Amino acid sequence: MDYAATTPVDKEVIKEMLPYFDKxxxxxxxxxxxxxxxxxxxxxxxxxxxxxxxxxxxxIIFTSGGSESDNLAIKGIAYKNKEKRKSExxxxxxxxxxxxxxxxxxxxxxxxxxxxxxxxxxxxxxININELENAISKDTFLITVMFAxxxxxxxxxxxxxxxxxxxxxxxxxxDAVQAVGKVPIDVNKQNIDLLSISSHKIYGPKGxxxxxxxxxxxxxxxxxxxxxxKGLRSGTYNTPGIVGLGKACELSKDRFTKDVSHMKKxxxxxxxxxxxxxxxxxxxxxxxxxxxxxxxxxxxxxxESLNLMLDDKGIAGSTGSACSSKxxxxxxxxxxxxxxxxxxxxxxxxxxxxxxxxxxxxYASDVLPDIVKKLRDMSPLWNG
Amino acid sequence: MADFYxxxxxxxxxxxxxxxxxxxxxxxxxxxxxxxxxxxxIYIKVKDNRISxxxxxxxxxxxxxxxxxxxxxxxxxxxxxxxxxxxRNDVAKELGGLPAIKMHCSNLAADALREAxxxxxxxxx
Numbered sequence: 001m002d003y004a005a006t007t008p009v010d011k012e013v014i015k016e017m018l019p020y021f022d023k024x025x026x027x028x029x030x031x032x033x034x035x036x037x038x039x040x041x042x043x044x045x046x047x048x049x050x051x052x053x054x055x056x057x058x059x060i061i062f063t064s065g066g067s068e069s070d071n072l073a074i075k076g077i078a079y080k081n082k083e084k085r086k087s088e089x090x091x092x093x094x095x096x097x098x099x100x101x102x103x104x105x106x107x108x109x110x111x112x113x114x115x116x117x118x119x120x121x122x123x124x125x126x127i128n129i130n131e132l133e134n135a136i137s138k139d140t141f142l143i144t145v146m147f148a149x150x151x152x153x154x155x156x157x158x159x160x161x162x163x164x165x166x167x168x169x170x171x172x173x174x175d176a177v178q179a180v181g182k183v184p185i186d187v188n189k190q191n192i193d194l195l196s197i198s199s200h201k202i203y204g205p206k207g208x209x210x211x212x213x214x215x216x217x218x219x220x221x222x223x224x225x226x227x228x229x230k231g232l233r234s235g236t237y238n239t240p241g242i243v244g245l246g247k248a249c250e251l252s253k254d255r256f257t258k259d260v261s262h263m264k265k266x267x268x269x270x271x272x273x274x275x276x277x278x279x280x281x282x283x284x285x286x287x288x289x290x291x292x293x294x295x296x297x298x299x300x301x302x303x304e305s306l307n308l309m310l311d312d313k314g315i316a317g318s319t320g321s322a323c324s325s326k327x328x329x330x331x332x333x334x335x336x337x338x339x340x341x342x343x344x345x346x347x348x349x350x351x352x353x354x355x356x357x358x359x360x361x362x363y364a365s366d367v368l369p370d371i372v373k374k375l376r377d378m379s380p381l382w383n384g
Numbered sequence: 385m386a387d388f389y390x391x392x393x394x395x396x397x398x399x400x401x402x403x404x405x406x407x408x409x410x411x412x413x414x415x416x417x418x419x420x421x422x423x424x425x426i427y428i429k430v431k432d433n434r435i436s437x438x439x440x441x442x443x444x445x446x447x448x449x450x451x452x453x454x455x456x457x458x459x460x461x462x463x464x465x466x467x468x469x470x471x472r473n474d475v476a477k478e479l480g481g482l483p484a485i486k487m488h489c490s491n492l493a494a495d496a497l498r499e500a501x502x503x504x505x506x507x508x509x
Contacts, residue, residue: 304445345421378403380425380441
């Protein structure tokens with residue numbers, strides 16, 4: 001139950017990828033038949049990726065994954081901007097609960113002299129639109145706000161932000177890594193200028209992703225070399241990976257309605273069951289929420305212990321507890337929605353996917369109350 | 385994540401020894417704070433200057449639970465002075481080691497035990 005961390009590769013995707021390892025293994029940049037066949041496969045994938053967000057194929061750049069896409073989008077725009085406008089317009093607006101692949105890039109640019117504004121969110125994780133609008137100045141050149149949060153699953157008002165960005169002539173990037181295949185995305189309708197996609201979150205292989213860049217927007221390259229991807233991202237094409245991403249996008253598009261209603265049904269079932277546990281709470285928004293996300297907190301217990309006990313029962317979850325992070329800090333997302341560190345400690349994220357079953361939900365609902373009780377019996381903070 | 389911990393840590397986490405409270409404890413010690421995520425309370429009964437019974441309660445991660453559990457085992461039946469000399473390193477060693485990151489935040493059992501002994505000695509005066 002950790003599909004937000006990663007997903008298994010769909011069998012159809014694997015089947016599609018296999019020939020590109022040993023049969024059609026040519027370098028997609030080569031002129032011979034092997035190369036051209038690989039090139040055709042890459043271009044087909046480009047169409048499939050474009051198709052899931054209503055973009056044009058030539059607006060898609062292949063990368064190594066979501067983090068690279070975020071880096072390329074934000075640094076690429078920032079560097080281009082600095083060069084073109086002599087760093088006069090140096091203001092970027094982002095959101096407090098972004099993924100580290102965005103936040104750390106912003107921190108990095110801050111050290112280079114860019115001015116970054118981190119807009120807070122409310123207790124459900126929704127960005128404060130008024131503050132975002134008020135933060136805009138004549139120096140703002142980029143807004144980057146995630147489509148949906150990876151921890152608590154809150155879906156941000158992307159269309160509204162797109163409108164604001166457009167009205168103010170500011171570029172808008174969104175990290176849609178968690179949203180693809182779960183929320184309808186239309187870069188034109190939603191006025192999105194740049195959008196990050198990851199393959200392994202949508203039943204594709206790891207190590208590949210894409211960045212959508214609206215036609216006419218120019219960015220600076222981060223990886224220089226042979227001039228692949230219109231000079232924006234050099235490096236020999238990862239043909240099997242790209243083919244896999246393409247197929248995964250095609251499947252996600254075809255199965256969208258079925259996938260979403262399946263996950264939503266299971267999600268609501270799980271939430272209903274878990275909230276029967278005394279002093280348990282749902283983090284995140286009740287309705288503006290990813291169809292596969294549940295995120296709970298339990299008073300007086302700690303998330304790492306909770307997850308390891310679930311692991312013993314064969315259930316994989318995750319937590320925003322400080323104890324399980326490498327930095328021993330509670331999740332910035334949970335603190336941003338106003339939780340106290342001790343509340344953040346008792347958090348549990350269970351995320352569902354295409355292959356989740358009702359049996360799994362029932363099993364988890366069955367074992368969770370006992371584990372919570374066991375940990376509470378052990379806890380000096382619990383006066384049950 | 386489980387690989388991150390030794391078998392002994394996981395054993396004490398899964399089957400904590402001496403877990404619970406002692407109602408009429410002779411000494412009680414609590415350390416930690418909810419901010420950093422670990423709080424532990426140790427209860428002791430003392431007879432003839434020895435720890436005759438000991439129980440604990442812990443809010444915290446696997447390392448916190450396992451280290452308190454094993455510490456109670458290590459000092460049960462020991463004299464107060466012996467128990468007082470138990471160090472964080474002794475506890476970690478007995479567990480077969482703890483991840484470096486957990487050494488300071490979660491390995492507080494020895495501190496809680498000293499608090500409990502201090503509490504007993506203060507009461508006795």
